[in-house]
Amino acid sequence: MTPAAKLSLGCIADDYTGASDLANTLTRAGLRTVQTIGVPPDDLALPEVDAVVVSLKSRSIEARLAVTRSRAAEKWLRSRGAAHILFKICSTFDSTDAGNIGPVMDALRADSGDAMVLVTPAFPETGRTVYQGNLFVGSVPLNESPLKDHPLNPMHDSNLVRVLARQSGTKVGLVDLASLTRGAGAVRARLAELSAKGIGAAVIDAVFDRDLEIIGQVALDHRLSVGASGIGLGLARALVASGRVKREALGARTDAAIGGPAACLAGSCSQATLQQIASAEAVMPVLHLDPERAIAGQDEAQRALAWAKDRVGDGPVLIASSSTPDEVAALQSRHGRDAAGHAIEQAMADIAEGLVQSGVRRLVVAGGETSGAVVDRLRIPGFLVGAEIAAGVPVLRAVGIKNGEMLLALKSGNFGGPQFFSDALNLMR
Numbered sequence: 283m284t285p286a287a288k289l290s291l292g293c294i295a296d297d298y299t300g301a302s303d304l305a306n307t308l309t310r311a312g313l314r315t316v317q318t319i320g321v322p323p324d325d326l327a328l329p330e331v332d333a334v335v336v337s338l339k340s341r342s343i344e345a346r347l348a349v350t351r352s353r354a355a356e357k358w359l360r361s362r363g364a365a366h367i368l369f370k371i372c373s374t375f376d377s378t379d380a381g382n383i384g385p386v387m388d389a390l391r392a393d394s395g396d397a398m399v400l401v402t403p404a405f406p407e408t409g410r411t412v413y414q415g416n417l418f419v420g421s422v423p424l425n426e427s428p429l430k431d432h433p434l435n436p437m438h439d440s441n442l443v444r445v446l447a448r449q450s451g452t453k454v455g456l457v458d459l460a461s462l463t464r465g466a467g468a469v470r471a472r473l474a475e476l477s478a479k480g481i482g483a484a485v486i487d488a489v490f491d492r493d494l495e496i497i498g499q500v501a502l503d504h505r506l507s508v509g510a511s512g513i514g515l516g517l518a519r520a521l522v523a524s525g526r527v528k529r530e531a532l533g534a535r536t537d538a539a540i541g542g543p544a545a546c547l548a549g550s551c552s553q554a555t556l557q558q559i560a561s562a563e564a565v566m567p568v569l570h571l572d573p574e575r576a577i578a579g580q581d582e583a584q585r586a587l588a589w590a591k592d593r594v595g596d597g598p599v600l601i602a603s604s605s606t607p608d609e610v611a612a613l614q615s616r617h618g619r620d621a622a623g624h625a626i627e628q629a630m631a632d633i634a635e636g637l638v639q640s641g642v643r644r645l646v647v648a649g650g651e652t653s654g655a656v657v658d659r660l661r662i663p664g665f666l667v668g669a670e671i672a673a674g675v676p677v678l679r680a681v682g683i684k685n686g687e688m689l690l691a692l693k694s695g696n697f698g699g700p701q702f703f704s705d706a707l708n709l710m711r
């Protein structure tokens with residue numbers, strides 16, 4: 283990116299798959315977008331863009347650290363001229379009562395000087411809608427969805443006003459769908475009412491993309507918003523509609539093939555990923571790691587690499603640590619949740635590193651934390667967005683890596699259809 287280019291939108295994502303989901307949404311809405319891993323170093327050559335999504339791995343770390351890292355990203359984005367910053371969280375509001383959405387929002391709100399922050403994880407394209415402040419995943423409330431069994435942050439309350447209030451020092455209110463359907467003026471009036479009561483964060487209902495377009499218009503009055511790809515869509519469409527950004531035609535970027543061996547890694551234990559692994563068994567060799575051995579040391583990663591070496595020359599392979607909720611719970615009770623998760627992530631990173639050393643240039647990774655560990659280990663500084671594999675999951679072309687080119691797909695645990703792994707590989711030529 284040239285130093286003179288001014289960003290129309292700055293984004294801070296709390297995990298890497300979420301960042302690529304948002305970068306995909308912004309690209310499809312016509313914004314020239316790049317995804318960086320962390321705050322980019324000054325010598326990273328990036329094209330001229332309208333939006334930068336800085337990817338952090340801050341969803342499941344200590345709140346204090348998440349705040350510090352988010353603030354550093356904010357400072358960089360503001361210094362590049364971003365008038366509005368979107369803090370990208372998960373569309374299933376993944377967090378615990380200790381944070382990190384509330385603490386990061388509070389800090390960025392203080393920095394922005396905004397009296398009011400709009401918050402919505404709605405992303406209708408993937409079935410995430412918010413009504414009366416309650417988040418629905420498909421047809422069920424969040425607390426009845428598979429997110430109740432998430433390995434790191436099980437979600438047991440679907441009322442986001444309550445969830446956010448427990449994490450935040452800011453008073454939280456609601457803008458309901460009835461206000462929203464009366465248009466941007468009604469939303470602004472409702473926000474003024476909330477503000478007069480000392481409320482500084484408003485969870486906003488949204489069920490359809492048209493709701494997000496209204497939210498996007500209103501959000502641009504402010505310097506900060508918090509939400510998932512849906513609010514990204516609203517902001518991007520509002521930027522284009524207001525003439526602040528000239529819509530970029532899709533396909534303006536090269537999708538040149540890379541070829542070479544391909545592999546998939548799955549560390550997500552979501553229902554969607556478990557089903558995708560089961561479907562992949564029919565079309566490619568699949569190795570199920572022994573999670574107990576992966577925690578014990580590096581032998582399991584070495585075993586996986588030896589297994590892959592014998593097969594990857596003949597076609598794609600899949601290596602998965604994923605287990606069912608009962609098995610995950612049993613493992614966590616033996617080793618602790620964070621220790622088990624971290625050790626398995628590191629085993630996945632070891633495997634990714636070994637695969638790339640042996641020539642793999644096309645890599646599909648399932649799971650946000652898993653993707654974070656893998657991308658960090660591969661020292662990839664950023665990505666350009668390519669074709670869309672499934673809602674929220676684009677093909678990514680690595681930029682700034684030392685050894686040639688690489689294509690990746692970073693899949694959020696819950697995203698993608700049953701054949702996701704083959705769908706991804708079909709587009710990653």
Ligand SMILES: Nc1ncnc2c1ncn2[C@@H]1O[C@H](COP(=O)(O)OP(=O)(O)OP(=O)(O)O)[C@@H](O)[C@H]1O
Binds near residue numbers: 573605622694
């Ligand atoms: N068999 C297993 N038992 C316990 N934990 C596991 C197992 N396999 C993977 N894990 C851990 O579970 C966590 C899965 O988180 P990850 O973010 O990768 O997936 P996800 O939460 O489904 O995806 P997303 O964050 O994109 O929704 C990681 O910390 C991973 O190491």
Ligand SMILES: O=C(O)[C@@H](O)C(=O)CO
Binds near residue numbers: 297301650
């Ligand atoms: O918003 C989502 O659901 C995803 O982009 C994500 O962040 C999952 O990790």
